Amino acid sequence: MRRLIVGLCWVVIPWYLLSLFVGSRVLPFPHAVAIRFAELAPSVLLRHAAASVLRVLAALLAASAVAVPLGLAMGRIPAFDRLLAPAAYLLYPVPKIALLPILLLVLGTGDVSRVGLLGLVLVFQLLLAVRDGARAVDAHYLLSLDSLGATRTDHLRYCVWPLVLPRLLTAMRIGGATALAVLFFAETFFTRYGLGYFIMDSWMKLAYLDMYAGIVAMSLVGFVMFVTIDRVEQHVGRWQG
Numbered sequence: 001m002r003r004l005i006v007g008l009c010w011v012v013i014p015w016y017l018l019s020l021f022v023g024s025r026v027l028p029f030p031h032a033v034a035i036r037f038a039e040l041a042p043s044v045l046l047r048h049a050a051a052s053v054l055r056v057l058a059a060l061l062a063a064s065a066v067a068v069p070l071g072l073a074m075g076r077i078p079a080f081d082r083l084l085a086p087a088a089y090l091l092y093p094v095p096k097i098a099l100l101p102i103l104l105l106v107l108g109t110g111d112v113s114r115v116g117l118l119g120l121v122l123v124f125q126l127l128l129a130v131r132d133g134a135r136a137v138d139a140h141y142l143l144s145l146d147s148l149g150a151t152r153t154d155h156l157r158y159c160v161w162p163l164v165l166p167r168l169l170t171a172m173r174i175g176g177a178t179a180l181a182v183l184f185f186a187e188t189f190f191t192r193y194g195l196g197y198f199i200m201d202s203w204m205k206l207a208y209l210d211m212y213a214g215i216v217a218m219s220l221v222g223f224v225m226f227v228t229i230d231r232v233e234q235h236v237g238r239w240q241g
Helices: 002-022 030-076 078-091 096-107 111-135 139-147 152-186 195-204 208-236
Strands: none
Touching (some): 030 111, 096 152, 195 208
């Protein structure tokens, strides 16, 4: 709690000072935004936040379903890595937001195209994190397990997965933040629900308090996502401590 309060101070105090300096309704004071946020949160913001969160979660599950098995195979089978790594290296740097028009044409204007875009943002980060974790396993640990009669499943469970999991969660944390940024842009097209839509709609209406309330809501979504991943990492990776 103390760290949270300190973090809020680092945001709120400069915000107050900047609002005093600007002296315009374009940059309202934090307390005014907090009041408006409280008014909108139970109904409007909750609906838009739920739409955004569901899109991110669906993309995260889809990307994990692809990246984890492929990453494990690439990390443990050199021939498989030589086959797929060049394609991953070639596609990873491509700005995925540039593919949104193509996805809208191919997959339609519904949520499938937005989830697909977020999945493309996430899958390469998760894939390379899992691949690198699986490849970093020390062969001496595997030999020790073999001396005890271990199977390939035991290798995966006791050596590979414990090393891969922290890297996977870190990639989820980084990729999730990137996915939220991309989602903000993707939600400005062909939809009426989502925090990105709400923020841009408020901006075009010159409803600046609503706009900032939406920005705060998106920040809270990211905060909850980070805290959740941290809690999962503490639970499943207690051995790291």
